[in-house]
Amino acid sequence: MILLRLKSLNKTFNHFCALTDIDFSVGEGEIVGLVGPNGAGKTTLFNLISGRYKPSSGNILFKDIDITHLKPHAICRLGISRTFQSSRPFPGMSVLQNVMVGHVFGKRSSLHSRPENKQAAKELLDIVGIAHKADAPAGRLTLSEQRRLDLARALATRPKLLLLDEVAAGFSPVLVKQAVELINRVRKRGVTLLIIDHFLNLSLKVSDRLLALDHGEKIAEGPPHVVMRNPEVLRAYLGLRHESERD
Amino acid sequence: MENDKKTMNFLTAKNRLNKSKTHWIGLFLGFMLFFALPLLVQSNHYILQVFTHALLLAALALAWDLLGASGSISLGHAAFFGAGAYASALLGLDLGLSPWATIPLAGLIATGLGLIMGLICLRLRGAYFALATLAFVEIPWVITDNWDSLTRGSLGLVGISGLPSIRIHGFHVDFGSSIVVSYYLIFAYFMILLGLVAFVHQSNIGLALQAIREEEIAAEAVGIHVNGYRLLSLLMSAFFTGVCGACYAHLVRYIEPGLVYGLHFSAVPMIFAICGGRLTILGPAVAAMVLYPMDQFVFHPLLPAGHEFLYGAVLILAMLFMPNGFWGRLRNAS
Ligand SMILES: Nc1ncnc2c1ncn2[C@@H]1O[C@H](COP(=O)(O)OP(=O)(O)OP(=O)(O)O)[C@@H](O)[C@H]1O
Ligand SMILES: [Mg+2]
Numbered sequence: 182m183i184l185l186r187l188k189s190l191n192k193t194f195n196h197f198c199a200l201t202d203i204d205f206s207v208g209e210g211e212i213v214g215l216v217g218p219n220g221a222g223k224t225t226l227f228n229l230i231s232g233r234y235k236p237s238s239g240n241i242l243f244k245d246i247d248i249t250h251l252k253p254h255a256i257c258r259l260g261i262s263r264t265f266q267s268s269r270p271f272p273g274m275s276v277l278q279n280v281m282v283g284h285v286f287g288k289r290s291s292l293h294s295r296p297e298n299k300q301a302a303k304e305l306l307d308i309v310g311i312a313h314k315a316d317a318p319a320g321r322l323t324l325s326e327q328r329r330l331d332l333a334r335a336l337a338t339r340p341k342l343l344l345l346d347e348v349a350a351g352f353s354p355v356l357v358k359q360a361v362e363l364i365n366r367v368r369k370r371g372v373t374l375l376i377i378d379h380f381l382n383l384s385l386k387v388s389d390r391l392l393a394l395d396h397g398e399k400i401a402e403g404p405p406h407v408v409m410r411n412p413e414v415l416r417a418y419l420g421l422r423h424e425s426e427r428d
Numbered sequence: 429m430e431n432d433k434k435t436m437n438f439l440t441a442k443n444r445l446n447k448s449k450t451h452w453i454g455l456f457l458g459f460m461l462f463f464a465l466p467l468l469v470q471s472n473h474y475i476l477q478v479f480t481h482a483l484l485l486a487a488l489a490l491a492w493d494l495l496g497a498s499g500s501i502s503l504g505h506a507a508f509f510g511a512g513a514y515a516s517a518l519l520g521l522d523l524g525l526s527p528w529a530t531i532p533l534a535g536l537i538a539t540g541l542g543l544i545m546g547l548i549c550l551r552l553r554g555a556y557f558a559l560a561t562l563a564f565v566e567i568p569w570v571i572t573d574n575w576d577s578l579t580r581g582s583l584g585l586v587g588i589s590g591l592p593s594i595r596i597h598g599f600h601v602d603f604g605s606s607i608v609v610s611y612y613l614i615f616a617y618f619m620i621l622l623g624l625v626a627f628v629h630q631s632n633i634g635l636a637l638q639a640i641r642e643e644e645i646a647a648e649a650v651g652i653h654v655n656g657y658r659l660l661s662l663l664m665s666a667f668f669t670g671v672c673g674a675c676y677a678h679l680v681r682y683i684e685p686g687l688v689y690g691l692h693f694s695a696v697p698m699i700f701a702i703c704g705g706r707l708t709i710l711g712p713a714v715a716a717m718v719l720y721p722m723d724q725f726v727f728h729p730l731l732p733a734g735h736e737f738l739y740g741a742v743l744i745l746a747m748l749f750m751p752n753g754f755w756g757r758l759r760n761a762s
Contacts, residue, residue, distance in 0.1 A: 231649060233645065252648070252653070253648040253649055254649075254653045257651040258651050262649070262650070263649055265645075265646070265649075269645055270646070271638065271639050271642040271646065271647075272643070273638065273642050273707075274638065274639075278635075281635075282635060282636075282639050282647075282650055283650045285632055286632075286639075286650055286651040286652045334646075334650060335649075335650070
């Protein structure tokens with residue numbers, strides 16, 4: 182069954198085309214990796230799906246509901262949740278409170294009592310591995326801890342579809358391994374995932390499918406090993422490497 | 429033990445009211461002090477008048493900070509204060525209604541004005557929001573100034589009835605009859621508002637406002653209806669500011685547009701909130717209770733013409749050295 186459907190999605194910023202005619206679908210239970218060089222439009226696509234930006238044209242359907250014009254909070258409550266490329270914790274709240282905010286506001290049906298919410302929030306912190314920091318102010322976490330918090334808070338809204346923006350960027354191999362385990366655990370909870378993974382250190386290990394973008398256009402989609410052999414994808418990535426070697 | 433500590437930390441972070449023992453004792457002593465004040469000063473008319481105004485300004489600062497909690501700085505609360513003052517006075521003068529009815533009605537009229545301000549200004553953030561609210565005050569001010577047949581225009585209103593009286597089973601208190609009873613009525617309003625503000629802060633509304641203030645983009649992404657909560661905080665703030673204005677009208681019994689819509693009543697609650705600690709519950713009120721009497725008892729006799737410079741000086745000092753306000757600083761230190 183198709184969970185998310187993007188229909189010829191366009192996004193321009195002052196005549197600059199950040200995304201051009203994106204058609205794509207994500208099936209329920211899938212893990213899809215979203216890859217592409219810097220500036221390809223990956224984060225922009227997340228901003229469109231989560232309602233932060235409105236597309237210039239095209240439609241976004243979630244569970245066959247047209248969410249193109251909904252506000253971010255409404256989209257979250259329908260069951261789409263996200264993390265941010267650079268984490269955005271609520272710095273003055275404790276780590277536990279950050280997650281509780283997700284519980285309290287993420288779903289309309291979440292009128293649980295405080296203690297129940299707290300218990301559930303603690304479990305999520307345990308899952309992402311920062312339970313020992315529950316009472317620390319979120320502003321004091323390390324970057325990798327902030328990413329985990331972002332993830333726990335997103336999970337607290339009980340999403341059907343979770344959008345992860347560069348969760349594992351800059352992670353050491355050990356941390357990447359933990360992230361892979363974490364993602365598999367999340368999937369077992371019945372969550373569909375769309376994972377932005379510029380450095381390809383995560384998505385090749387967990388994804389069922391890849392979607393490759395370059396300059397705002399879809400250049401390939403399919404099973405990871407096929408997409409990674411696609412000449413256009415290679416060119417996009419190698420071209421990038423060329424440039425970065427020069428400067 | 430470990431668990432207890434966790435719960436404690438959770439509470440301090442969660443409720444801006446620090447729930448430590450000393451805090452409650454301090455709160456109780458403060459309450460007793462103000463409760464006993466008329467006895468302590470032997471009903472000295474002038475002193476009680478100053479503290480009645482201080483309590484009213486403290487309530488005004490609390491009301492202002494209900495919006496402040498959402499991260500928005502308003503420079504236009506005189507709009508609600510003035511509209512509340514005029515609404516209550518006119519409903520009393522023209523329709524003969526009791527202040528018991530006109531004061532809450534004034535709050536509702538101020539809330540209506542808050543709705544209009546919200547629709548116009550809430551799409552803005554930061555300095556742009558502040559400037560828009562500053563300009564917004566002109567709307568009710570110009571209307572009041574020019575709609576002579578309704579408001580008597582710029583001449584102002586005289587003969588406003590005093591604060592109301594109550595009669596329960598033969599027990600009769602006339603709150604307007606002496607400054608002592610007026611003091612207690614304003615004190616009661618202040619305590620009720622303080623309780624409400626504390627309640628809002630520890631409720632889900634408070635949690636949403638804190639999230640919006642600290643990281644708006646994340647707040648909307650986790651399901652918080654950002655503009656809904658910002659509007660709610662503005663409406664609550666407008667209501668209680670309108671009630672403050674209404675109380676002011678019945679306390680002073682004379683108002684004119686320049687007095688109630690002037691910059692004074694926009695700036696003063698902001699100054700108290702920032703000096704006392706915008707992100708604390710009690711800070712704005714404590715600042716009002718300290719600064720206003722200081723202004724009246726110390727600086728007014730010294731500098732009759734320019735005594736209000738105190739507020740400017742304190743505001744600048746607070747922003748330079750205690751950006752979290754002195755109450756916030758005290759709390760962080762303990
Ligand atoms: N709010 C915005 N205003 C103007 N241009 C934008 C905005 N957001 C993104 N862009 C532009 O759109 C293009 C795509 O950006 P996007 O952030 O989606 O890339 P990305 O694929 O996530 O890259 P990265 O790997 O660096 O995160 C970039 O050229 C960027 O400058
Ligand atoms: Mg990006």
